[in-house]
Amino acid sequence: MQSRLLNLPLSFCCLVGLALPVWAHARVEGTVPAAGAQLSVSPDRIEIRFTESIEPRLSDFKLFNAQEAAITLAREADDGDRRHMSASVPAPLTAGEYRVEWKALSEDGHPVSGEFGFTVSP
Template sequence: MRVSCAHVWWPMGAVWLRRLALALVLAVATAALLPWSPASAHATLLFTSPAVDGAVPDSPPLVQLVFDQPVVAGQTSLSVRSAGGESTRLGPVETGADASVVRARVLEELPAGEYRVEWQVVARDGDSMVGDFRFVIGSGSVLSPGGGGTETQGALSIGLLRWTLFAGFALALGGLVGDWLTRRTAPRSMAPEPWLKLGAGVALVSAVGLAVLVAGGRS
């Protein structure tokens, strides 16, 4: 009985080279679109002036927010409203030297009462954060029930796309290895090409979606 060794060695034909190139492209896309530096995390609000749920004796000269990392200048907004919903006149929104401080001057004298600050910033990784907090003016003023909060927009979608990109890359790489292993002992018709195609398709769609989100957040 004669045993053929035709499938023992790695096939280096054009089809195999295209698959290897596909795997390398997926690896590069993963490395390029998934930064692992600490700066990729969304910005976190550290301090505010006036303080969150705090009280000040007189009308504050400005509203200031301090974040744990720089935000994108020109894509920030601040607004102050009274308990009745009336808007307060503010100066231009400015950022500090390191872009981690966002501030706007109050252009009018505010009477005693409760006020709500609404803000929106965009982190360097493209995630958009919105939030609000309250403060009161006057020693006799008290806050009404309820509070503010912070919401991260885009982070969930980007996170899901990153995981599906990883899953697609894993399927493509697994199909690539499985194809090589199958070629050693089985005819070509039994090669696990569907897994390779599925993984490549999932990774491609995820990479495109992730690129659109990241580019949109940075534009």
């Protein structure tokens, strides 16, 4: 009887451990350009890919130059893939450091946010 009582907490922990991935929030899986990239030419688009679906209408990102001035991007149409968001860079970026600041609403209803940077070299 005592061994059965000891197995009960162990079984519960195993079940909870298997369920944890279901409760995970969206995380960045990859970006274009890659975080920390040193580019010799301006990127023509910015893309963020997530590990799970996000709410596109409630998610966004912005591009800033080294002086913290926002750079206008042309958000690309929703292609039905709810695991990414992207935008075209309408004009070539000049040499310098850039930061992408993003926020997204995970499909599970939790807001997530972050940033990554890249550099355009002459």
